[in-house]
Amino acid sequence: MAIGKSEVRHIARLANLDFSDEEYDRFTHQLNAILEYVAQLDRLDTSAIEATSHAGSETGPLREDAAGGSISQEEALRNAPEPGRGHFKVPRVIG
Numbered sequence: 001m002a003i004g005k006s007e008v009r010h011i012a013r014l015a016n017l018d019f020s021d022e023e024y025d026r027f028t029h030q031l032n033a034i035l036e037y038v039a040q041l042d043r044l045d046t047s048a049i050e051a052t053s054h055a056g057s058e059t060g061p062l063r064e065d066a067a068g069g070s071i072s073q074e075e076a077l078r079n080a081p082e083p084g085r086g087h088f089k090v091p092r093v094i095g
Contacts, residue, residue, distance in 0.1 A: 001039070003031050
């Protein structure tokens with residue numbers, strides 16, 4: 001399954017992106033290389049391979065959750081440039 005330059009332009013438009021003609025050519029080539037690789041993987045015969053949920057059987061060391069010491073709210077806000085009503089006041093991120 002090959003992807004054409006017009007499809008790459010359509011995808012870019014959906015993502016509100018614009019590229020030069022050279023970039024569209026390069027991305028078309030790269031996407032087709034990726035799709036060809038996926039097609040090769042799809043053609044592999046994996047019927048003799050046992051399914052696994054993950055490659056390794058090792059598990060990480062587990063520890064019991066335990067609450068540790070903490071500092072007071074006043075101490076945490078002591079160096080805040082602009083504390084607001086007991087919280088860190090930060091610039092608005094979303095309009």
